[in-house]
Amino acid sequence: MKTRYWILLFLAVLLLCAAAAWHIENTKPSEALAGVYQNGRLVRTVDLSAVTEPYDIVLTEAGSCDVRVEPGKIYILSSTCPDQLCVKHGPLGGGLPVACLPNKVVIRWLSETDKGYDAMTDAVN
Amino acid sequence: MKRFSAALLLLCTACALLSSGCSGRDAAGHSTDFFAMNTAMTMEAYGDGAEAGLSVAESEINCLDALWSVGNSGSEIVRINAKGGELCDDTLAILKEALEIYSITDGAFDITVYPLMKQWGFYSGEYKVMTGGELSELLRLVGSDKLTLNGNSLTFGEPGMGIDFGGIAKGYASDRAIQIFAENGVESAIVSLGGNIQVLGTKPDGTPWRIAIRNPVDENVPIGIVSVTDKAVITSGGYERYFEKDGKTYHHILDPKTGTPAQSGLSSVTIVCGRGVLADGLSTALFVMGKEKALEFWRGKADLFDAVLVTDAGEISITAGLDGFFSSDFDFEVIR
Numbered sequence: 001m002k003t004r005y006w007i008l009l010f011l012a013v014l015l016l017c018a019a020a021a022w023h024i025e026n027t028k029p030s031e032a033l034a035g036v037y038q039n040g041r042l043v044r045t046v047d048l049s050a051v052t053e054p055y056d057i058v059l060t061e062a063g064s065c066d067v068r069v070e071p072g073k074i075y076i077l078s079s080t081c082p083d084q085l086c087v088k089h090g091p092l093g094g095g096l097p098v099a100c101l102p103n104k105v106v107i108r109w110l111s112e113t114d115k116g117y118d119a120m121t122d123a124v125n
Numbered sequence: 126m127k128r129f130s131a132a133l134l135l136l137c138t139a140c141a142l143l144s145s146g147c148s149g150r151d152a153a154g155h156s157t158d159f160f161a162m163n164t165a166m167t168m169e170a171y172g173d174g175a176e177a178g179l180s181v182a183e184s185e186i187n188c189l190d191a192l193w194s195v196g197n198s199g200s201e202i203v204r205i206n207a208k209g210g211e212l213c214d215d216t217l218a219i220l221k222e223a224l225e226i227y228s229i230t231d232g233a234f235d236i237t238v239y240p241l242m243k244q245w246g247f248y249s250g251e252y253k254v255m256t257g258g259e260l261s262e263l264l265r266l267v268g269s270d271k272l273t274l275n276g277n278s279l280t281f282g283e284p285g286m287g288i289d290f291g292g293i294a295k296g297y298a299s300d301r302a303i304q305i306f307a308e309n310g311v312e313s314a315i316v317s318l319g320g321n322i323q324v325l326g327t328k329p330d331g332t333p334w335r336i337a338i339r340n341p342v343d344e345n346v347p348i349g350i351v352s353v354t355d356k357a358v359i360t361s362g363g364y365e366r367y368f369e370k371d372g373k374t375y376h377h378i379l380d381p382k383t384g385t386p387a388q389s390g391l392s393s394v395t396i397v398c399g400r401g402v403l404a405d406g407l408s409t410a411l412f413v414m415g416k417e418k419a420l421e422f423w424r425g426k427a428d429l430f431d432a433v434l435v436t437d438a439g440e441i442s443i444t445a446g447l448d449g450f451f452s453s454d455f456d457f458e459v460i461r
Contacts, residue, residue, distance in 0.1 A: 040159055083250045085366075093345050099165040106158065106165050117337040117350050118328065122320030123362035123393055123408075124164055 033110040034074045034092055036067055038103075045110065048072050062103040074107055076100055154329070155179055161190040162295055164319025168302060171329045174309030181309065182302040186318070189298050192216055193290045195239070195248055206239065206287035209280040217277050219290055219297045219402070226293070226406035227269040230422070234410035235381035239287035240266045247377045252368040254375065255384060264384045296359060296405025299323035303401070323357040323401045333450075338433055341392040348393075348441055349433065349453030357401035361408035362393035362435075380413050389415030392437050397447060398430035407432075416442070420460055 032049040035042050038059050046057075046069055056077065057067040063080035075091040079100050086100035097108035155176045156169040166186065170178050192201045192215060201216055212220060223236045241263050246252035255263065271282030281287075290297070295318040303325045306314045314325040315334055324334040333354045337347035341364040351358060363376025363386060380387040394412040396404040407430055411419035416434055423432055423444050431446035441457035448459045 037158065097165060101160060101163055101165070104160055117335040117347070119315055119317050119322045119334070120320070120337040120339055120347060121322045121358045121360045121395055122339040123341075123360045123365050124320040 032072065035108055035110040036074075037106040037108070038062070038065075040104070046074060048074060059103065059105055062105075065100050065103040065105045067105070067107065074098075076105070076107070079103060079105075157183055159183055159187075161186050162194075162298065162319065163196075164295070166316070166318045168314070168316040170306055170311045170314040170325075172311045172313060174306070174311050175314075178306040178309035178311045178314070182305040182316075185301050185305060186298045189215060189294065189301070193219075193294050195289055195291070202288065202290065205279060210278065212277050212279055214277075215297075219293065220274065220279065220288075222297065222402045223288075223290065223293055223406065224269055224272070224274070226403065226410065229426070230407070230410035230414070232268070232270075232381055233413040234292060234406045235267060235269050236288040236290060236292065237267050237269050237272065237286060238379050238381050239289040240285060241379050241381075241384050242289060242291075242377070243287070245375070245377075245379070246368075247366070252370065252375070254370055260384045267381050267384065292409045293402050293405045295319060295321045296323075296357065296401035296403070299357060299401035321357070321359045321401065321405060323359075324353060325355065327354050338395050339393070341435060342439070346454070348435055348455060349443075349451050349457065351395075351397060351433070351447060352450045352452075353397060356397055356399060357404040358395060358397050359401065359404040359408050360393055360395040361412045362391075363387070363412075364392060378409060378412055387413040389413060390437055391416060391419070391434055392439075393435045394419065395433040396430050397432070404430065420444075423460070 032047060034046045034048055036044040036046065036057055038061050044057055049072065051069055051071045054068060054070045057069065059065045059067065065076060066078045068075055068077035073091045076086040076098055079086050081100055081102040086098060089098050092098050092107050092109065097106050099106045154169060154171045156167065157179045158167050168179055168182060191197065194200045195202055197203065201213060204210060205212065226234045242248060244253065244255055244263055266283050266286045271286060273280045299316050299318050299321055302316050303314065303323055306325050312326050313329045316323050322336050328334055333352040335350050335352055336358045337350050338360060340346050340348045341362055361378060363378055367374050367376040376386045378387050379385065389412060391412055394408050396408045398404045411422065411432060414422060416436060419434060427444065427446065431444045433447065434442045441453065441455055442460050443451050443457055445459060445461045
């Protein structure tokens with residue numbers, strides 16, 4: 001009787017742990033979560049895995065910057081900046097954010113998948 | 126009751142195990158994102174003084190930006206470029222660093238490329254390909270040996286000369302940020318000033334920081350990862366800032382001797398060393414030198430820095446000090 005009791009208790013605890021682990025795993029932020037910042041403020045969070053139809057986020061605080069959101073993809077479609085480097089950058093991909101310096105707009109991953117590194121060095125300037 | 130206590134104990138143990146398995150970095154971290162020096166900057170610090178350190182470091186970088194911005198009519202560098210004059214302590218310090226790097230690299234790094242950079246249009250975005258007589262005239266204005274520093278007063282040897290700290294300002298700024306963190310009791314930090322990386326100590330979990338090096342041809346697949354502690358990891362390359370005209374690409378790293386974009390056969394140079402300002406200047410200098418000269422230079426100064434070179438053909442070379450600290454999915458040679 002005693003043994004049976006302990007087995008049942010052990011199974012109950014195991015079940016509880018499994019449920020808790022499942023809960024933690026499923027409440028992690030999405031790995032396709034991008035943040036759109038202007039003037040250092042997070043103005044929009046976009047879960048790219050949940051996007052079904054393309055839409056635009058128009059930011060006009062400094063100059064005008066049109067951020068296009070598509071399924072699995074986010075990029076600066078057009079900008080009033082003179083060099084258009086942000087538009088040429090294309091979609092958010094590797095370790096570096098998409099940035100429009102004149103308009104102070106940055107798009108970056110909020111929860112990157114584990115790429116196995118902490119930062120990426122790049123020849124930006 | 127005994128049974129209940131035992132069950133409770135078991136439950137608590139399970140929960141403790143579960144929660145410890147979920148913990149991430151073991152110290153409280155703070156971070157800040159901001160714009161300065163024409164780029165996006167991110168700093169992350171861990172420990173008791175992290176929040177204060179970040180705040181002071183951000184202010185300091187904004188001050189340096191205000192001093193050295195060639196696009197800001199009120200900056201010290203614009204005043205100096207107009208007619209020379211007295212320099213504040215930070216400008217004097219960075220000028221001395223620039224002159225030292227100019228000297229040891231035999232002029233491969235030179236802050237007096239300012240008039241060239243301006244005429245090529247790299248400041249305004251109104252690009253123009255410089256050739257012939259116009260280029261020769263501008264080359265007369267280039268050469269840090271034409272600068273005279275008397276105390277804290279700078280004079281130019283030729284009218285029309287000017288200086289630009291753009292090649293080392295972010296390296297100087299990351300050195301200052303790391304110094305400020307240390308003064309505030311921060312033991313672990315990482316800064317990314319527009320792709321210039323510098324770290325303080327190890328990661329909070331005690332392991333080295335892992336810094337990926339951007340692949341010049343595919344931003345999603347780094348050419349490799351270098352593991353570092355208390356180091357700057359800074360890259361120069363022509364693949365990010367350039368313009369195209371008549372089907373030809375012109376990047377922004379000018380060879381001070383020719384006045385044109387350096388065509389050295391290298392697509393990127395990454396320097397790993399203890400000082401950001403040196404790493405920043407040397408990455409530009411070695412890019413200008415090309416592989417053979419760069420490696421010859423390294424052999425004479427192997428105690429100062431290490432490097433990762435990527436050629437236009439995609440061949441990767443690392444210097445001996447990085448052997449065992451560099452990993453890559455690509456083939457690479459170790460230079461000794």
